[in-house]
Structures are given as C-alpha cells and as structure tokens.
Amino acid sequence: MATSKGPALAVAALATAYAILFLGAEKQAELAALLVGAAVAVPLAARFGLAEKVRSSIGANEGFFHAAVITGALITALWFHDEHFILLMMTTSLLLMVAALGLTVQFGYAGIVNFAGSAFIGIGCYTAAVVTKYTTLPTVLTLPLGGIMAALIGSILILPVLRTRGHYAALVTIAFGILFKTFIEVNDTLGGPQGMSVGSLTLFGWSFNDPIHVGSFEASFYLSYIVVALLMLALCFVLVRRLERSWIGLSMDAIRLDEIASACYGLDIARWKIVAFTFGNFLAGMAGALYGHVLGFIAPNNFTFGDSLILVSIVLLGGIGNPWGVAVAAAFVVILPEKFQIIQEYRFVLYAVLVILILLFRPEGLLPRRLRRYLPAADVKGSA
Amino acid sequence: MSTALLRCAGVTCRFGGVVALDRVDFEAGEGEIVGLIGPNGSGKTTLFNVVTGIYRADAGSISFAGTDIARARPQAIYHSGITRTFQRSRMCLPLSVFDNIMVGNHKRLHHGFAFNLLRRSAFAEEFRRSHAEARELLHVFSPRLADRIEEPVAGLPMIDRRRIEICRALISRPRLILLDEPSAGMTHEETRELMDDIMLVRDRMAGLTIVIIEHEMGVIERITARCAVLNYGRKISEGAFAEVARDPQVQAAYLGVA
Numbered sequence: 001m002a003t004s005k006g007p008a009l010a011v012a013a014l015a016t017a018y019a020i021l022f023l024g025a026e027k028q029a030e031l032a033a034l035l036v037g038a039a040v041a042v043p044l045a046a047r048f049g050l051a052e053k054v055r056s057s058i059g060a061n062e063g064f065f066h067a068a069v070i071t072g073a074l075i076t077a078l079w080f081h082d083e084h085f086i087l088l089m090m091t092t093s094l095l096l097m098v099a100a101l102g103l104t105v106q107f108g109y110a111g112i113v114n115f116a117g118s119a120f121i122g123i124g125c126y127t128a129a130v131v132t133k134y135t136t137l138p139t140v141l142t143l144p145l146g147g148i149m150a151a152l153i154g155s156i157l158i159l160p161v162l163r164t165r166g167h168y169a170a171l172v173t174i175a176f177g178i179l180f181k182t183f184i185e186v187n188d189t190l191g192g193p194q195g196m197s198v199g200s201l202t203l204f205g206w207s208f209n210d211p212i213h214v215g216s217f218e219a220s221f222y223l224s225y226i227v228v229a230l231l232m233l234a235l236c237f238v239l240v241r242r243l244e245r246s247w248i249g250l251s252m253d254a255i256r257l258d259e260i261a262s263a264c265y266g267l268d269i270a271r272w273k274i275v276a277f278t279f280g281n282f283l284a285g286m287a288g289a290l291y292g293h294v295l296g297f298i299a300p301n302n303f304t305f306g307d308s309l310i311l312v313s314i315v316l317l318g319g320i321g322n323p324w325g326v327a328v329a330a331a332f333v334v335i336l337p338e339k340f341q342i343i344q345e346y347r348f349v350l351y352a353v354l355v356i357l358i359l360l361f362r363p364e365g366l367l368p369r370r371l372r373r374y375l376p377a378a379d380v381k382g383s384a
Numbered sequence: 385m386s387t388a389l390l391r392c393a394g395v396t397c398r399f400g401g402v403v404a405l406d407r408v409d410f411e412a413g414e415g416e417i418v419g420l421i422g423p424n425g426s427g428k429t430t431l432f433n434v435v436t437g438i439y440r441a442d443a444g445s446i447s448f449a450g451t452d453i454a455r456a457r458p459q460a461i462y463h464s465g466i467t468r469t470f471q472r473s474r475m476c477l478p479l480s481v482f483d484n485i486m487v488g489n490h491k492r493l494h495h496g497f498a499f500n501l502l503r504r505s506a507f508a509e510e511f512r513r514s515h516a517e518a519r520e521l522l523h524v525f526s527p528r529l530a531d532r533i534e535e536p537v538a539g540l541p542m543i544d545r546r547r548i549e550i551c552r553a554l555i556s557r558p559r560l561i562l563l564d565e566p567s568a569g570m571t572h573e574e575t576r577e578l579m580d581d582i583m584l585v586r587d588r589m590a591g592l593t594i595v596i597i598e599h600e601m602g603v604i605e606r607i608t609a610r611c612a613v614l615n616y617g618r619k620i621s622e623g624a625f626a627e628v629a630r631d632p633q634v635q636a637a638y639l640g641v642a
Contacts, residue, residue: 239501246500246507247486247493254476254487261474264436265552266462266490371480371536374511 003060007053009068016072020079023086023335031339062376070234077226078219087222091294093334094229095287100314100326101233101240102283107312108321108369109249110276111256112161113170116177117311120281122303123150123180124288125198126190129298132199139201142289143232150285151278161277162270177308184300195299198292201228208293225294232290236283240323243279245374252276253372306348313355319365328366389414389593390435390466390560395444397427397434397617404430406617407444412560417586417594419604419611419625423637426614428597429471432562436468437461449559463491467553468562471597473545477538481529481548484537485518488552521551524588525581543574547581554585563596567603579603601629613637 018038025031045051058065073090080086099121106112114120124146131142160172185193200209208228212219243249254262255269262269292298314333318325337347358365388411397405405427412418420428433439435446437458446454453461467488475484486493493510494500500507515533522530525547529540537545546566553561566582567575586592598604604611605625613621613628615637621628628634 242501242504247495248497248500250479250483250486251490251495253479253483257476257478258474260438261470261476262487263458264438264462264468265488265556266459267487268459371534372483375508 003056005057005061005064007050007057008061008065011054011058012065012068012072015069016075019072019076019331022339023076023080023089025339028340028342059373060376066234066237070230073230074227077223077230081217081219081223084220084222087220087226088294089335089338091222091226091229092291093331094226094233095291095294096311096314096334097327097330098229098233098236098287099284100311100318100330101236101323102280102287103311103315104280104321104323104326105240105243105252105276105283106280107315109244109252109256110273111252112273112277112280113166113312114173114277114280115170115305115308115312116157116173116180117284118303118305118307119177119180120150120154120284121288121291121307122184122298122300123153124285124290125292125295125298125302126184126196127285128289128292129196129198130190133196139199139293140203142201142293143286146289146292147282147286150288151282154278154281158274158277162273174305174308177303177305181300181303181305184303191299193300195297195302197297198295200296201225201290201293209296222294225290229290229294232286236286237323237327244321244323245372248272248275249372309348310351313351316355317358317365319367319369321369322365322367325365325367325369387413389416389449390595391445391447392431392435393445395431395434395441395446397430397439398442403617405434405441408614408617408619410612410619412593412595414559415591415593416610417596417608419608420595420597420614421599421601421604421611421628422614422620425616426637427617428614429564430617431614432468432564432595432597435461435562436466462556465559466562467556467558467560469546469549469553469564469566471564471568473542473549475537475545475549475552478536480536481522481533481540482515482518484548485522485551485555486514489514489518489555491556518551518555521555521585522547524585525551542569543578546570546578550578550582550585554589557589559591560593560595563594563598565597565599567598567600572600575600575603579607583607601625 018034022031022034025034077087077090099117102120103114103117106114127146127149128142131137131145132139157172157176161169164172184190190196200207202208208224209221211221212223251267251272255267255272259269295302310333314326314329317333318327318329333351337343337350343350390410390412392408392410395405395408395410396403408427408431410431420431422428430439434441437453437456437460441454444454445452448461448464448466451464453464456464476487493514519530519533522533526544529544529547532540537548540548550563550566563582566578570578582594586594596604596608608625610623611625611628612619613631613634620633620637621631
C-alpha cells in the first residue's frame with residue numbers, strides 16, 4: 001500500500017514558506033499575526049484529520065520527507081543569503097537541535113536528566129578555540145575532537161550519575177555545569193572571564209570565515225557554516241533515529257521504565273546509562289565545536305546554567321524522545337525571542353511559563369513521541 | 385531427588401531484625417511444576433527475589449543446573465536460564481506489546497553498535513525473525529492479543545498484561561520459570577483461562593520447569609504435583625497438595641491456632 005507523498009511534501013513546503021515569512025518579517029504585528037495564525041491553523045488541521053494523513057504520508061516516505069526538509073532549509077538559507085543575523089539565528093538553532101538530540105538520548109531514552117547541556121557545548125567550543133589557537137591541527141578535526149572531549153570530561157560524571165537517581169542525578173549535573181563555568185573563568189590559558197577567540201574552520205585551504213563570491217552572487221560567510229551545521233544535524237538525526245529503532249533504543253527505554261525487571265532480563269543498566277550519557281555528550285560537544293567557529297569569540301558567560309535550562313526546555317517542549325519535536329522546539333526557542341524585541345529581556349520568564357503550560361496541558365510535548373517502529377512501513381507489512 | 389534443576393539449601397535472608405527466609409530448603413526437578421504457598425508475608429516472593437539475584441542470601445546455597453548462583457547478579461542468572469514474572473506486573477506500559485516481549489529476549493538479540501546502527505539489513509532480518517516468534521508465542525495464549533502486538537501495553541486489561549509478562553518470560557526459552565502469583569487481580573474465569581494457556585505452552589516446551597506462587601488453591605491443586613508451604617520464612621510442609629492441605633501445621637498457619 002503506497003501512501004501518497006503529497007501531504008509530506010506539502011508540510012515541508014509550508015514549513016519552508018512559514019520559516020521564510022517569519023524570519024523575514026520586520027514588524028512586530030506581522031510576527032504576532034504569523035504566530036497566532038500557526039497556533040490556530042495547526043490544531044484546526046489536526047482536528048480535521050489532516051494530522052493523521054500527514055503522519056502516514058511521512059511515515060511511508062521518510063527518506064523523501066527528510067530530503068524535502070533539508071531542501072527547504074537550504075532554500076530558506078539561500079533566501080536570506082546576505083542577512084548575517086538571520087543566518088546566525090538559523091545556524092544557532094540547527095546546532096542547538098544537535099545538542100538537544102543528545103539530550104533526547106540521555107533523558108528521553110535512558111532517563112538521565114542532564115542540566116549541564118551548555119557546559120558540554122562549552123567543552124566543544126573551548127576545544128575548537130584551543131585547537132585553533134595552540135595547535136596546527138587541521139581545523140575540521142575540531143568537530144570530532146569537541147565531541148570526544150565532551151564525552152571524556154563527561155565520564156567524570158558517570159560514577160555519580162550511576163549511583164544517584166532522579167533529582168539527585170540532576171543535582172550532580174547542575175553542580176558540574178556551574179563547576180565548568182567557574183573553572184573556565186579562573187583559567188588563564190583558556191582566557192579567563194574575557195574569553196577566547198576561535199579561529200575559522202578551514203577546508204582544503206578555504207576559510208569558512210570568508211564571504212562567498214560565485215560570479216555575481218555574494219553571500220554571507222554564515223551560509224557555509226549553515227551547510228555544515230545542516231549536514232551535522234542530518235547525520236545526528238539519522239543516527240539517533242536508528243538508535244531508537246533498534247534493540248539499543250529498546251534497552252534504553254526498558255532501563256528507564258523499570259530497572260528491576262530489566263536486570264532480571266539480562267539488561268546491563270550501567271552499560272546503557274553510560275552509553276546514552278556519553279553519546280549525548282558527544283553530540284553536544286560536536287555541536288559546540290562548530291558553534292565556537294560560528295561565533296568566533298566565546299566567553300564563560302555563553303555557557304550558563306540558564307542556557308542548560310533552555311536545552312532541557314527544548315526537549316520538554318518538543319516532546320520527550322521525539323527528534324522532530326526537538327527540531328521544532330529548538331527553532332522556536334532560538335528565533336522567537338530574537339524576533340520579538342519585547343521578549344528579549346523576559347525570555348527566561350517566557351520559557352518558564354511555556355514549560356509550565358506544556359507540562360500542565362500537554363505533558364508529552366508539542367509532538368509526542370510515537371510507538372517505536374523498527375523498520376520502514378513497507379517492510380513491517382511484509383513481516384506480519 | 386539428586387537431579388534437581390534448582391536446589392536451595394538452608395537459604396536465609398534477613399532484613400535488619402526480620403528474618404524473611406529462615407534456612408529454607410527447596411528443590412525443583414527438571415520438568416516439574418512446583419507450587420509455593422503460604423500466608424501473606426511468609427517469604428514466597430523473597431525466595432524468588434533471592435533466586436533471581438535481586439536480594440542476596442545471607443546464608444545457604446542456591447544451585448541451578450549444577451552451578452552455584454547464590455552470589456550471581458540478576459543478569460547472569462537470566463543468562464543461565466531462569467526467568468520470572470512479578471506479583472505486581474512490571475511491564476513497560478508506554479511501550480508496545482512486542483517491545484515488552486523483546487525485553488525478555490535480550491540474550492538472543494545482538495546489541496552491538498555496528499549491528500544496530502549500520503548493518504540495518506541484518507538488523508531487519510533479526511527483527512522479522514523475532515517478530516514472527518513473538519507473534520507465534522502470543523498466538524498460543526490469545527489470537528486476539530497477537531493481533532494487537534503493535535499496541536501499547538497501557539491500553540490492555542490485566543489478563544492480557546499477565547499473558548504478555550509470561551510471554552516475556554518464555555521467549556528466551558528458559559529452563560526454569562518462576563511465576564509470582566499470576567492470578568493476582570483477575571477473576572476466577574480469567575485465572576482458569578490463563579492456567580490453561582500455561583499448561584498448553586508447557587506441553588510445547590519440553591522439559592520446562594515451573595515454580596508457581598499462588599493463593600488460589602484450586603490452581604495449585606490442578607497444576608502442581610508437589611508444593612511447599614512457607615510460614616514466617618520457614619518451610620513448614622511439603623508434598624502433594626492433598627497431603628499438605630491435611631497437615632495440621634498448614635491449617636494452623638492459614639486459619640490460626642484455636
């Protein structure tokens with residue numbers, strides 16, 4: 001039974017058009033109208049059974065939908081090719097999505113709350129800074145190195161995280177986040193409170209910090225970073241998806257939901273917690289390394305406890321354990337306060353209110369996680 | 385019986401000053417169905433927890449198929465071929481029926497990264513094989529339930545959850561299964577149905593040994609050849625149900641001494 005690709009394509013196209021309108025809107029009234037429009041249209045469409053149609057269409061044509069979304073993101077980036085600020089916002093949300101995917105594996109699957117997300121992003125950033133300042137290593141290596149450093153430094157936390165549970169494990173990570181920031185502030189090699197500059201990413205002798213000239217076409221240097229960020233996100237997305245749709249994802253879910261029953265069925269609880277925690281930190285660190293290159297300059301104040309809370313709220317808002325939910329929530333959490341100048345000052349208040357509202361009225365998030373589907377729809381039919 | 389599959393000798397388990405198990409000797413032979421009865425708090429579930437490694441015995445020895453398992457972790461005990469169900473069913477409610485059964489299949493699935501993330505066609509093959517197996521096993525219990533294999537467990541009634549829990553315990557083809565009060569929270573009719581199913585599965589799995597904790601004496605009488613009675617952590621009687629039921633000590637334990 002081949003389900004039509006139409007609805008999936010329509011959603012990708014609509015999302016792209018919406019992103020372009022929203023990012024391009026200048027007046028606060030336009031933005032408000034767009035926001036209200038979406039808040040009314042989406043639930044309305046869901047009520048008329050459109051959501052189910054879209055879901056089955058996407059489910060049956062997953063690869064196609066992914067390609068459409070990536071194309072949409074590229075079109076949006078090209079549309080704003082000379083708008084530095086908009087491109088920076090886009091890059092930031094793409095990289096926060098990668099980090100939030102890491103948190104999804106930790107929290108959504110294995111059940112480890114990590115309130116030090118921004119510290120792990122910071123480890124990646126500082127890895128990029130140190131590598132470009134003190135070494136002559138090829139700068140592309142900063143991306144995997146940032147991930148590896150985050151995973152390694154995160155392993156300090158493994159023992160306390162394994163020994164504690166729930167709130168106490170959360171406290172351990174909060175302490176780590178604060179420790180990290182303080183450590184950076186007092187460490188002169190890492191620039192202390194003044195921070196450090198991060199060199200440009202270079203590939204085949206071409207610096208990513210140079211603006212792009214192709215014939216008469218000129219574009220902001222952020223465009224090249226967006227392409228790399230998008231690639232990284234696509235890769236991580238597929239990886240996290242496959243992880244969830246495998247025995248590994250099942251094992252992580254099982255230890256989150258019932259440790260005793262899991263132990264009685266041979267699941268090694270420590271092993272899966274370590275795997276999830278390390279994997280998640282790797283993603284955050286890798287995203288952080290690229291983010292460091294994008295920002296060009298980093299300081300301890302970029303990695304506060306508040307920023308970690310934003311990451312957690314992305315996972316809660318989007319839908320715990322659903323990568324698509326994370327993607328949507330990350331985009332909103334980054335872009336909304338930047339576009340609404342009034343919110344800027346109060347954005348933490350806004351996040352807090354949003355999270356409370358979500359937990360009250362839609363505890364599973366905007367896009368709740370669905371049941372695990374190990375194989376593409378067509379394959380499952382064959383096995384039944 | 386020198387060929388006992390499971391042998392507990394002098395098992396003692398204390399929690400602070402409370403002696404939950406007091407020098408309990410208990411055996412189950414290959415292929416046997418043994419009942420474990422006794423009033424509430426007499427130590428039946430504790431014995432299961434000790435055998436499956438959730439608690440450590442303070443004294444005594446436990447051997448399974450000739451190897452000592454008294455100090456083994458629950459994971460190792462599962463791998464050696466013992467599985468169980470829980471008195472208050474412990475399922476992963478948000479997960480599907482299939483997922484829950486696959487938790488029990490852990491030792492027969494591959495958990496490597498390369499296998500799960502990169503070799504997706506090999507994974508797909510293992511998935512299909514396991515899916516067919518789980519479906520077939522469920523089908524023995526209830527064809528209707530087998531059709532709902534992709535639904536979340538949270539939406540299913542108690543009897544179906546019990547069935548799934550038993551399937552989870554059986555899918556890895558254990559040698560010994562410990563059933564902790566499978567009839568808890570079910571009607572007489574449902575209990576009878578479930579017991580029929582268990583007997584049916586047992587006939588298909590040659591040599592499966594079952595130890596069952598049960599408060600429904602009808603069940604014990606019907607399916608067990610032998611049962612042991614615990615009271616205050618001690619074994620007070622053992623034998624065929626009819627004999628045990630006549631034992632004045634057992635009557636006193638259940639009804640109180642006049």
